Amino acid sequence: MPIHPCLLPTLPERKYFCSPISVGSCWDTPEHSVYRGKGTTNEFSIHLIVNGKGFVEIEGNVYTLQAGTAFLYFPFEEQRYYSSEEDPWHVKWVHFYGDKLKEFMIEHGFHRSTLWSINHIKPLEEAQLALYEEAMRHKLLHETKLSALTYAFLVEFMGQAAPFSAVKPTASADRIPELLPHMQERAREPFDLEYWAAQAGVSSYYFCKLFRKTTRMTPLAFITLCRLQYGKHRLLEQLDLPIQQIAKEAGYSSASYFNKRFMEQEGMTPSEFRELYVRKS
DSSP, X not given: OOEEEEEOOOOSSOOSSOEEEEEEEEOSOTXXXXXXXXXXXXXXXXXXXXXXXXXXXXXXXXXXXXXXEEEEEOTTOOXXXXXXXXXXXXXXXEEEEOTTHXXXXXXXXXXXXXXXXXXXXXXXXXXXXXXXXHHHHHTTTTHHHHHHHHHHHHHHHHHHEEEOOSSOOOHHXXXXXXXXXXXXXXXXXXXXXXXXHHHHTSOHHHHHHHHHHHHSSOHHHHHHHHHHHHHHHHHHHOTTXXXXXXXXXXXXXXXXXXXXXXXXXXXXXXXXHHHHHHHHO
């Protein structure tokens, strides 16, 4: 049966922020079904659906989950989930624990829902695979690395997750991730909101709404980050290049406005950034 778990013991001394107990995946298994009663498991778990279809029951309601969705359980919660028999899901999971995790996750808004939609599934898959491969290869020999990879998976999930909606996203919403690389490439050009909204096939207002939902920032904030990233590279690549020239190349008409945005984002001026990292190298 294609269920591949790697099981690890719960360590009595919890030296790290989070540690894994079980990492694995299941596919082509229509009989896959799990029920854990309330109060029976003292661990967190995140399950990511990468293909197929399955179901999660919450307080008598049945929710259908497909690729690009996930479910999160806190310790001691009742758990009931199972695969579709007609279209068995491919689900990947991480079970983990940590003394400070509950407060950390609640603080970041991750206790109001069990079900989540994932904006970009690939990075989360890769984070889970890295943890799985380390656990399979070395078991508990590298505790620090196991903890770091578990944390990497968790924060990737928290960064990509949005509250689940039973309504399928529109094609316009799907266009936002496709546009991001193109927006990054052209970030140094004058920003034209109407142009990018047209590329997504929606109004400027709705484009901003979809963009914020997908990326958790405004389109202009994304463009600013891309420009500043370019500016940082130029500051260190061309040490003799004047700040004014770098500002112009990055898409800013004046060095003073470039300095202002740089200070807001990095907490230092471009000149201070250059001096700091030149000294470090």
